[in-house]
Amino acid sequence: MAKNDMKQRVGAAIQTARKRRGLVQRNIADPLGTTVAAVGMWESGKNLPSTENLIKTAEILRVDPAALGRGEVVYLDDVGLADAEVISDPGPPPSGPMDVKVMGVTYGGDDGDFTFNGEIAGYVRRPAGIATVPNVFALHVLSDSMVPRYDPGEVIYCGGRDPIPGDHVVIETFPDQEGQVGKSFIKKLLRRTGSEIIVQQYNPPAELTFDRYAVKNLWRVIPLKELIGF
Template sequence: HIAEHNDTDVAAVGNWETGRNLPKTENLLKTAAFLRVDPVALGKGEVVFLDDADNVADAEIVTDAAPLPGGPMDIELLGAAVGGDDGDFTFNGEVAGYVQRPPGIAHLRKVFALHVLSDSMVPRYEPGEMLYCGGRDAVPGDHVVIEMFPEENERNGKAFIKKLVKRTAAELVVEQYNPPKSLTFNRYAIKHVWRVIPLKELLGY
């Protein structure tokens, strides 16, 4: 009867019953309607009978699960170019596009995103990974994006992704993972320091 109601073959229903495979969402809802049980509970492996059979006939056929709530596509993805031997990358001064705002930073202003281009922070950040930067000022222990003032004959200053170790009036001490080493920057040569927002904060934890 279930096979006839769902317009599927008996063998397919037999596979559902024996657990060899699972029905698609559409077939799960049709089966729930036929048996007069709660489709949400059935999807979890539970059987909850519906007292009001009239509601069953109105069950919607849903083909895809609802997406997770996401924010607007209003975060600037800043363009960057691969740096030389002594820089992770350089900002090219352009906006490459816009990316979605994660729920944890729904109301945070002055946030931007960028793609990791170097392997100096592997395994923490892989090349191609997208980072969100901004929010509160960075403190030791935070990962940071550092942009230097351009040197002579340079249009854009070098930029780095590192872990902040220490900050004094005259210098910034950071570390990288690949290869492991410590670096010191002159504070007066630094144009900007942005904090990399951790994943758990982006998700609102």
């Protein structure tokens, strides 16, 4: 494999594992005694970490170091792994078919994955069925917990009305620790009580409960039939 391809694979593996662990780049940089910018360069595939830093990064992310060195992610445990990452901000829809914004970023954010630089890096296409729906945003699916409904790498859209039982939802939780980001999970909403949100997971099949007071946001995933206008 070409060296540049290996850089890309290792960088993507580090980024995916970090985001699924609910960590920010500083959570890797500080224990390693390096900079957030350096971690950003690894994740973007511009540089490879040294063998020592790769092993330490694997320890922080609780993944197999040998697999990480091959650009693969093998989790040593699956405790609290997030299912999704937000790739656009909620907001009123501008005009045009490619109008769900993906904002440009710079490396070096002290308290997050990145710092917004105010520039638009690209767009996610807005399907015709939600052309006039405000406050729509997009997500990348990271895990296989909702296969066969949602596959890793798939782009899904959230917004529209408030979720009701039977909807697929994205649950954003508050961060576990200061300096981290909250994790997002894709599940099927079964019911809500005054203190709990009960959901269904497909893979492996399970019924899960979230503490309502640990949930920052609950968004409905817009189904395909609405996206295409039915």
